[in-house]
Amino acid sequence: MKDIILDRLSRMEDLEQRKMLKQIVSGALLNLVEYQEEMNRQLEARVFNELEDWGDKYDIYVSLAAREDVDPIHEYLHPMITADMNKQVCNMTELLSALNRQENAYLLTLFLECDYVLLKPLLQQERIFTSTIVTARGTHTVGVQLKQNTLYMQEIAKLYQVFQMNNVPWRTINHPYAYKFFDVFLVNYEEGMFREGEEVLEISVDLEEYESFKRLNLVPLWNIEHTTMRNVGFPVPAKDRVNFEHIMNLHPTGTGHGYLIDGDEADIRYMKRGQEDLIIVTPQSKSMLWNVRKVKQPVSNKISQPMYERQSNKLISSFIDRFARRQAISVRSKADVIRLIHTFEVSRGMELEHIAILDHSDGQEHTYNMNPFISDNIRVERDKKIMRMTFKPKEARSFSASDVLSFIVSEVQMYFPEYKCEGEWA
Structure with missing residues (x-):
């Protein structure tokens, strides 16, 4: 539009009329044109912001590592369950208590590094394997049974509920390692074999055809960190004049990560994510600490501890893909x-x-x-x-x-x- 106006002005031969028209155009029309162009830019930005896909901020990356190789200061991978970092110790008191209640007593957890096709018969049958328990009094041979460990599946189920509460679209978690952990339970033993206060020195299990796949002391990892955050300043009334907006500045913790509020569903109406802040709309009128699950973005690191192949549920993304996923x-x-x-x-x-x-x-x-x-x-x-x-x-x-x-x-x-x-x- 500016070019058209300048072209028309340059064609006017009467300099007095050109001067007068230039004053009129400069005083009103050009300001109107500039205003219209600014509004067009804002509209374009708004359309693209509406299509802003925060989904890649919530990609889940997973891996598996030996307990002694887990890096406590790793840039983005953390144990799914913090207690996994503690060394497994069979407690004789708890073992005897379970036996007295006529329940199967837990001994240890192991990982089977084999294809699901091979594990499928083990999941469908209740096989008894031979195990050796060494105590101060000697070596005892017992019968044990393997049951699939469900703790990591429960963590994924909890994460699904957090995604739902934060109104973030759910994508299946590609964690192939979480489904290969098995708990070993004592099922067959001789009466009076164990005594109160006795220390268990060693436990070994013979898994027969699965023995070559057995791995101990492994810890599943993912890029989720549990942390707490406090809102900046005082809560401000929301537009509905009923709830309050709690604004959290993401600069100190990183604007490139995904954030999920983990709390009571009654305390959260909805959550809004911006480029530099996180807004929680809640009935709570006072400042408070919020439990947050921080979904960290992966970073390249030339110096890292050995671990299993990293897996993820990441999408191959483009603008067209983001637009299509909204339809x-x-x-x-x-x-x-x-x-x-x-x-x-x-x-x-x-x-x-x-x-x-x-x-x-x-x-x-x-x-x-x-x-x-x-x-x-x-x-x-x-x-x-x-x-x-x-x-x-x-x-x-x-x-x-x-x-x-x-x-x-x-x-x-x-x-x-x-x-x-x-x-x-x-």
Whole structure:
């Protein structure tokens, strides 16, 4: 517009009229044009801000490391459960107390570094293995049973509730290591074998064909840190004049991370995330400390402790992808399913070959549900048909390949609630 005005002025031959028109234009029209251009810029910024996708701030990265190799000052990876950093010690008092109550007594926790396909029979059977317990009085042979450890699954379920409370879209957590921990329980023993106050010196378990996969003293990690934060200044009344806005400055803790308020649902109406602050709308009128789950962003580090391969649920992101995720997605064809699968970085090692609809499950699937805590209260589970997806690996399968496949299938499941989705390797 400015160029057009200048062009018209330059064509006027009468200098007196040009001077008069220039004064009029400079005094009113140019200010109006500049105002309009500024409003257009603000509108454009508002549209792009509406499409600001904070989802990448909530990508969950996971790994696994030996207890002695866990770095307490690691830039972004922390133990899922802080108590895992304490050395496992079998307490004889607790063991005898459980036996007196005629309950299975806990001995230790171990990790099985093998594919889910091999673990599946172990999960479906109640096998008894031989274990040796060494005390000051001698060596005792007992029978033990393995049960899948659910503590890490419970932590993921708690995280899902926190995501829901903060109104942040949920993506399945790709944590292949969390499902391979097993607790060892004492089930067969001779009466009077153990005595009060006796110290357990050593426990060894013979897992037969699983013995080569047994690993001890491993700790699962993820990029979530538990911390507390206080709002800046005094709470201010919200627009509804009922609740209050608690504003927390993110500069001291880092504006590039994701933040989830972990508290009582009754205290939180909703949360708003800005570039430099976090606003909590709550009925609480006084300043308070908030429990926060900080989802740290990964950083490259040339000096790091040895650990297992890092996994994540990260999406391959672009502006078009962010725009598409805000629309209602209709998945109607195999091509749509393939596009959905390949939005995840971890899908690069596999290829969808075939989709079949079965009336009933034949028990030959190689995957499990990673979102068992998400309930469907509308559809009856037993009435659902089976959507069986067959995948072809593009490279040699690692021990966590079927778990990564379970992650992909669990994500597809969220788009097909009318089916029960299963996956298998070709």
